[in-house]
Amino acid sequence: MTTTWHELADKISPRTGLLIEGRFQDAGEAFSVIAPRNGKSVADVSFASVHDVDKAVASARAAFEDGRWSKRAPAERKAVLMTWAELCRANADELALLMALEMGKPAHEAKAIEVRAVANTLAWFGEACDKILDELPHTSRDALALITREPAGVVGAVVPWNFPLTMAGWKVAPALAAGCSVVLKPAENSPLSALRFAELGLEAGLPEGVFNVVNGHGHIAGRALGEHPDVDVLTFTGSTEVGRYFLDYAAKSNLKRVYLELGGKSANIIFPDADLDKAASTAAWSIFFNQGEMCTAGSRLLVHESIHDEVVARVSAIASAMQPADPLSDDAAMGALVSKEHLERVETMVETGAKDRAELIVGGERVNADSGGYYFPPTIFDHVAPDAYIAQEEVFGPVLSVSTFKDDAEALAIANGTRYGLASAVWTQNLDRAVAISRGLRVGVCWVNCYEEGDMTIPFGGVKESGFGRDKSLHALEKFFDLKSTWIQLSEPS
Numbered sequence: 003m004t005t006t007w008h009e010l011a012d013k014i015s016p017r018t019g020l021l022i023e024g025r026f027q028d029a030g031e032a033f034s035v036i037a038p039r040n041g042k043s044v045a046d047v048s049f050a051s052v053h054d055v056d057k058a059v060a061s062a063r064a065a066f067e068d069g070r071w072s073k074r075a076p077a078e079r080k081a082v083l084m085t086w087a088e089l090c091r092a093n094a095d096e097l098a099l100l101m102a103l104e105m106g107k108p109a110h111e112a113k114a115i116e117v118r119a120v121a122n123t124l125a126w127f128g129e130a131c132d133k134i135l136d137e138l139p140h141t142s143r144d145a146l147a148l149i150t151r152e153p154a155g156v157v158g159a160v161v162p163w164n165f166p167l168t169m170a171g172w173k174v175a176p177a178l179a180a181g182c183s184v185v186l187k188p189a190e191n192s193p194l195s196a197l198r199f200a201e202l203g204l205e206a207g208l209p210e211g212v213f214n215v216v217n218g219h220g221h222i223a224g225r226a227l228g229e230h231p232d233v234d235v236l237t238f239t240g241s242t243e244v245g246r247y248f249l250d251y252a253a254k255s256n257l258k259r260v261y262l263e264l265g266g267k268s269a270n271i272i273f274p275d276a277d278l279d280k281a282a283s284t285a286a287w288s289i290f291f292n293q294g295e296m297c298t299a300g301s302r303l304l305v306h307e308s309i310h311d312e313v314v315a316r317v318s319a320i321a322s323a324m325q326p327a328d329p330l331s332d333d334a335a336m337g338a339l340v341s342k343e344h345l346e347r348v349e350t351m352v353e354t355g356a357k358d359r360a361e362l363i364v365g366g367e368r369v370n371a372d373s374g375g376y377y378f379p380p381t382i383f384d385h386v387a388p389d390a391y392i393a394q395e396e397v398f399g400p401v402l403s404v405s406t407f408k409d410d411a412e413a414l415a416i417a418n419g420t421r422y423g424l425a426s427a428v429w430t431q432n433l434d435r436a437v438a439i440s441r442g443l444r445v446g447v448c449w450v451n452c453y454e455e456g457d458m459t460i461p462f463g464g465v466k467e468s469g470f471g472r473d474k475s476l477h478a479l480e481k482f483f484d485l486k487s488t489w490i491q492l493s494e495p496s
């Protein structure tokens with residue numbers, strides 16, 4: 003690009019209202035979105051009250067019932083989603099910049115990774131719209147039975163700030179492809195990209211009311227969606243703690259279906275026969291990319307004791323060279339943590355971690371404080387006891403914990419020894435070992451000789467306290483359909 007991110011930032015004027023009934027509307031209360039890069043306000047954004055959420059759900063319900071989207075031919079829904087994907091690509095700079103400003107990730111990465119991901123997600127589920135088949139089971143000749151997939155109705159989607167558009171896309175695209183109407187609640191730290199994304203959806207031809215955005219506080223707007231009697235499905239990505247609330251909200255309201263993509267403490271297991279160069283550089287990337295604010299971050303590095311020194315030396319060298327920088331600079335490898343509160347949380351966790359059977363060997367203190375921003379460098383704890391604080395708690399920052407193992411059984415026991423079960427990786431050239439370890443891991447996603455790889459065909463989600471339900475792939479559509487069984491008794495067997 004010829005214009006710099008800074009020049010673009012000077013010109014940008016973000017949308018700040020709530021999107022209800024196809025119009026941006028101001029709500030009673032507005033809150034500042036603070037840029038983590040310098041601690042300054044980017045914009046004042048309307049935050050939804052319970053009443054605003056009611057209006058958004060009513061708008062989604064009306065759109066669903068009159069069929070302006072739910073009863074449209076699948077090929078027509080496909081055309082809109084495909085156009086929306088194109089518009090995201092065409093406006094990639096603006097979407098990327100909004101993410102960099104609101105949550106602090108490098109703008110160039112937001113463009114290369116997130117905007118591409120959300121566009122691909124829209125296009126992929128757009129393509130799927132007219133390729134979904136219903137079922138006609140074999141019955142006796144005096145009956146005809148149909149198993150049909152009916153759109154589930156009004157979907158509430160509540161998402162976090164770490165990948166604002168990727169997470170939104172993983173919920174919104176399959177829900178709309180299935181014919182549902184959606185009310186999205188972005189994280190309070192990252193409403194700006196969601197609002198521009200939604201505006202592009204309207205431009206692409208989404209009928210009004212089909213997609214609504216209620217920026218706001220989790221305990222107000224998120225809770226109102228979770229408790230709403232007219233929301234049929236609630237799909238959530240965020241912390242395990244808040245995931246529990248959504249089960250409670252559903253139990254206390256209308257028993258809406260709830261799907262939870264929650265936290266993780268993923269193990270990255272390296273055996274001596276692995277390609278150590280690739281394994282070590284990927285291990286560093288897997289925890290420091292996106293400032294470590296990644297549910298699948300490889301936050302626990304498990305190395306065979308015979309290669310411990312070599313692997314730790316390599317990862318430490320990469321970590322020390324990889325310092326956070328202004329997210330608007332084109333060579334930033336890491337940006338700022340999302341907020342002052344989150345920076346303080348990470349600092350406290352590092353302090354606590356250092357007191358419990360772990361040795362701090364790299365990083366550990368905030369940097370670039372003069373900027374007014376919230377920067378924390380790559381940080382490594384070595385010789386960590388597998389049940390120590392820093393090996394068990396999700397930091398959601400650039401903090402790696404390194405432990406050793408003696409054999410395959412111990413590697414598996416340590417890897418499975420947390421309450422989480424989101425993702426894991428194993429590095430070895432031995433196929434039998436790779437298969438045995440991957441079969442033994444209690445996780446939803448397992449990588450062999452890579453990390454974070456995959457495409458839209460592969461489901462994503464966890465087990466144990468990392469939640470349930472799957473984003474991505476055709477399986478994601480199952481959340482947004484109700485199966486209907488119709489039995490037609492024939493009077494004349496044919």
Ligand code: NAP
Nearest residue numbers: 161162189190219220221224225240241244263264265297
């Ligand atoms: P969070 O605090 O759980 O927030 C997620 C969303 O829930 C936000 O929109 C938030 O609103 C809302 N929320 C907060 N409190 C609520 C309440 N009482 N009732 C209803 N909604 C509420 O998570 P986060 O701090 O944004 O993100 C970090 C967490 O997300 C980590 O644990 C991470 O592992 C997890 N995560 C998981 C995945 C995955 O796919 N498994 C992906 C990314 C992140 P506010 O913004 O107003 O708080």
Ligand code: MG
Nearest residue numbers: 220240241244
């Ligand atoms: Mg939170």
